Amino acid sequence: MKKILFFAMMALLLLVAVACGNGDSDAAESNEQDQEDAQVEETPEDDVTEEDEATAEDAGVVNLYTSRHYDTDRELYDLFTEETGIVVNVIEGSGPELIERMNIEGEATEADVFITADAGNLHVAKMDDLFQTIESEVLFNNIPENLRDADNQWFGLTQRARVFVYAKDRVDPSELSTYEAITGPEWEGRLLARTSENMYNISIMASFIELWGAEAAEEWANGFANNMARDPQGGDTDQARAVVAGEGDVALMNTYYIGRLLNSEDPGDVEVGEAVGVFFPNQDTTGTHVNISGAGITKHSKNVENAIKFLEFLSGEHAQQVFAEGNNEYPANPNVPWSDTVAAWGEFKAQDINLTILGENQQEAIRIFDRSGWK
Numbered sequence: 482m483k484k485i486l487f488f489a490m491m492a493l494l495l496l497v498a499v500a501c502g503n504g505d506s507d508a509a510e511s512n513e514q515d516q517e518d519a520q521v522e523e524t525p526e527d528d529v530t531e532e533d534e535a536t537a538e539d540a541g542v543v544n545l546y547t548s549r550h551y552d553t554d555r556e557l558y559d560l561f562t563e564e565t566g567i568v569v570n571v572i573e574g575s576g577p578e579l580i581e582r583m584n585i586e587g588e589a590t591e592a593d594v595f596i597t598a599d600a601g602n603l604h605v606a607k608m609d610d611l612f613q614t615i616e617s618e619v620l621f622n623n624i625p626e627n628l629r630d631a632d633n634q635w636f637g638l639t640q641r642a643r644v645f646v647y648a649k650d651r652v653d654p655s656e657l658s659t660y661e662a663i664t665g666p667e668w669e670g671r672l673l674a675r676t677s678e679n680m681y682n683i684s685i686m687a688s689f690i691e692l693w694g695a696e697a698a699e700e701w702a703n704g705f706a707n708n709m710a711r712d713p714q715g716g717d718t719d720q721a722r723a724v725v726a727g728e729g730d731v732a733l734m735n736t737y738y739i740g741r742l743l744n745s746e747d748p749g750d751v752e753v754g755e756a757v758g759v760f761f762p763n764q765d766t767t768g769t770h771v772n773i774s775g776a777g778i779t780k781h782s783k784n785v786e787n788a789i790k791f792l793e794f795l796s797g798e799h800a801q802q803v804f805a806e807g808n809n810e811y812p813a814n815p816n817v818p819w820s821d822t823v824a825a826w827g828e829f830k831a832q833d834i835n836l837t838i839l840g841e842n843q844q845e846a847i848r849i850f851d852r853s854g855w856k
């Protein structure tokens with residue numbers, strides 16, 4: 482009987498894996514926030530091996546829906562299995578795709594843990610009632626309070642800063658100072674950014690609403706849009722490429738995209754990464770905008786104990802180092818050293834806000850962008 486159940490479960494997992502394959506090719510055609518999530522190199526069914534079967538009966542499984550796709554993550558999951566016997570089944574897709582999928586699956590979902598980028602996306606999952614509250618002293622100790630949900634429904638795992646990326650040959654960093662100052666007349670026709678529909682921009686706007694008030698935040702959106710070199714288009718990496726191509730001088734981007742270019746196997750990418758500088762705005766005032774990628778346990782998880790163990794493992798020192806370096810990010814656990822790539826940009830002052838705020842101000846941020854000149 483146990484055996485039959487087991488094979489039924491494997492068949493289900495394979496079905497899920499096949500469905501996911503389709504989803505990923507959709508993601509490749511959508512915007513870059515999805516693209517980052519869509520460079521899938523392995524198919525999920527590769528994970529189900531005979532060796533896994535033996536341990537699956539002992540310690541069970543944890544089923545992960547994730548928008549991360551890095552080989553180093555896979556190695557970490559294997560290490561978790563080695564340490565605990567718990568098998569990690571991975572389904573990859575973009576954050577919004579996986580949220581939609583969990584909404585459709587409802588109580589029947591296989592997902593135990595959901596990992597995605599941006600506190601804004603984690604907030605959407607929370608609002609869709611997809612998460613449950615987690616009580617874990619290990620997570621409370623490892624992840625600072627400002628990087629987790631106020632109701633403990635999601636926890637930050639890695640951090641990224643949204644910075645100015647500038648052309649080293651045309652901009653002296655001494656000309657740069659704050660997010661606000663970049664709306665001045667001297668920057669007319671020189672700025673680059675992706676569209677205001679993108680969650681990274683919605684979240685930075687949400688932070689400005691918190692720090693400056695809605696009116697000043699709207700002025701900033703209009704001021705930035707007025708100084709754009711071209712209509713918003715492409716993903717973050719496209720902005721860096723446009724800076725190097727001379728289309729504009731300063732782009733609004735997440736740090737890890739520069740890290741990714743610098744560590745690329747493509748010499749052309751490395752050239753782009755080396756031709757630009759990273760500037761942390763608002764160091765003398767409100768700090769640079771920081772966002773996270775993070776995780777929650779699904780409301781309908783059938784393996785809650787294993788899911789908690791998995792998140793506790795990911796918040797630990799070794800896992801944090803590998804997890805952050807896999808995407809050139811900053812670890813969420815403050816006891817973990819930064820990689821050489823991000824350390825080279827120097828320490829910086831981050832915005833002093835609880836990232837739960839990004840979700841709370843999300844709808845207002847969307848309304849402001851809708852009214853603004855930022856397409």
Ligand SMILES: [Fe+2]
Pocket residue numbers: 513514517598735
């Ligand atoms: Fe991204």
